[in-house]
Amino acid sequence: MRQSHFAFALIAAAVLSACGGNGSSGGDQAPKTRLSSQVAFGDSLSDVGSYAVGTVKTLGGGKFTINGDLTSVNPALTGKNWTELMAAQLGLAAPCAAETGLDGDAANGFAVPIVFHAGCTNYAQGGARVINPVGLRHKLTGSAFGALTVPISTQIQNHLNVSGGKFSGTELVLMMAGANDVLMQLAGLSAGATAAGTAAGTSAFGTTLVGLLAAGAGNPPTAAQAIGLALQTEAARPGHTDASVVAAAVGAAAVQPGNSAVAAPAVHDPMVASAQAAAATAGANAGAAYFAATGPTLVTTMASVATELTGLVKSQIVAKGANYVVVNNMPDIGATPFGRGFDAATLALLNAMVKTFNDTLGAGLASEPKVAYVDAFALSRDQAANPGLYGLSNVSATACDLSPAKNLLDSSLVCNASNLSAGDVSHYLYADTVHPTPFGHLWLARTVSKDLAQKGWL
Numbered sequence: 001m002r003q004s005h006f007a008f009a010l011i012a013a014a015v016l017s018a019c020g021g022n023g024s025s026g027g028d029q030a031p032k033t034r035l036s037s038q039v040a041f042g043d044s045l046s047d048v049g050s051y052a053v054g055t056v057k058t059l060g061g062g063k064f065t066i067n068g069d070l071t072s073v074n075p076a077l078t079g080k081n082w083t084e085l086m087a088a089q090l091g092l093a094a095p096c097a098a099e100t101g102l103d104g105d106a107a108n109g110f111a112v113p114i115v116f117h118a119g120c121t122n123y124a125q126g127g128a129r130v131i132n133p134v135g136l137r138h139k140l141t142g143s144a145f146g147a148l149t150v151p152i153s154t155q156i157q158n159h160l161n162v163s164g165g166k167f168s169g170t171e172l173v174l175m176m177a178g179a180n181d182v183l184m185q186l187a188g189l190s191a192g193a194t195a196a197g198t199a200a201g202t203s204a205f206g207t208t209l210v211g212l213l214a215a216g217a218g219n220p221p222t223a224a225q226a227i228g229l230a231l232q233t234e235a236a237r238p239g240h241t242d243a244s245v246v247a248a249a250v251g252a253a254a255v256q257p258g259n260s261a262v263a264a265p266a267v268h269d270p271m272v273a274s275a276q277a278a279a280a281t282a283g284a285n286a287g288a289a290y291f292a293a294t295g296p297t298l299v300t301t302m303a304s305v306a307t308e309l310t311g312l313v314k315s316q317i318v319a320k321g322a323n324y325v326v327v328n329n330m331p332d333i334g335a336t337p338f339g340r341g342f343d344a345a346t347l348a349l350l351n352a353m354v355k356t357f358n359d360t361l362g363a364g365l366a367s368e369p370k371v372a373y374v375d376a377f378a379l380s381r382d383q384a385a386n387p388g389l390y391g392l393s394n395v396s397a398t399a400c401d402l403s404p405a406k407n408l409l410d411s412s413l414v415c416n417a418s419n420l421s422a423g424d425v426s427h428y429l430y431a432d433t434v435h436p437t438p439f440g441h442l443w444l445a446r447t448v449s450k451d452l453a454q455k456g457w458l
Helices: 005-016 054-058 082-090 152-162 179-214 220-236 242-254 265-318 344-365 376-385 438-455
Strands: 037-042 099-103 111-116 171-176 324-328 371-374 394-398 428-430
Touching: 037 082, 037 152, 082 171, 082 438, 152 265, 171 265, 179 220, 179 242, 179 265, 179 344, 220 242, 242 265, 265 324, 265 344, 324 438, 344 371, 371 438, 376 438, 428 438
Parallel strands: 037 171, 171 324, 324 371, 394 428
Antiparallel strands: 099 111
């Protein structure tokens, strides 16, 4: 296995900070900079309980990792994410969610009044995007869950609204965002490609089937008109099925002069099969064409999202008085269980989106002395390549059992001791398809600590 300088640097930092290989905190050294508090903005990777209400709370969930203090089972199973570990290391108050609630289906326990919690300064919310208020599981996506997904821009403004419009300059500000913009765009691309493929496939099926069914009639053009009308009429009828559409077309074809033989399955079944093959080819081609035409725009959009986030950090955080700002770039989503499930073309697009976002964000913040830019991407990529150096036992499977019988939301948000995958999952990297386990969060906290030390802040 290749020796990783990145991993060795982190291990050295962990040793120097007395973190310990399987410890539950980011270290206990006294920071060089006396920090008064911690403020966090972001998404599910930093959320400490925005949705720990209603059914989520009943199911023992609330954070996007393995929930609950299970250190009696294994010291690595702290139930904490990186923001909590950083606060513990710095001797700061444990972070609490600034806003809680759900705006979803009341019948499922997903309609819980929104509450703003005075004194709580972790504004991160699962599903949140940088500017767009409609994130993953937001009610406007059709999700019954009703995630709030307050965007980063609003999270920052909410803090300024309760802090006199400024930062004190003695708090540590944590920022990690952008991944949901990637995920939402990929979902939109998939939906668009599917719609394009479905439309092209449906058209090709009808055109091909009508032509084949009409070919044996005495007057094929006239027969085609009648068959096509019957097919279209049935296809527009609520409650129709593929079989009923075919039956309507065959029925119309069989009554055409000289075409009664087409009523026999032995005659029309091969025609239907040919039409289905034509539909599959046309659908695949249309979907691929949509992907090829639209995919590059997603990369461009991610550059814009990074520019927006850069602007927020500069104008709404640093310019408003913050002196110690941590900005984590986007992890290697392509190396997650989610990313590993993509075909080569989609994975290449995903990687390009993440790279463009990180490159743009890094360049935009490079000259900011009050910003510590943390390369979470390098960490996650190296972990995938060299898991043993990080004490990771698995970097491709999920620690949580995400089957419907065990996990209502198919998410680590409701993952705990009751629905873990079989075996010892304490040193898995991923809780679900995109979110780290507490042990994964520990390594992220160590990475942040290393960079803060290099900045002279620790």
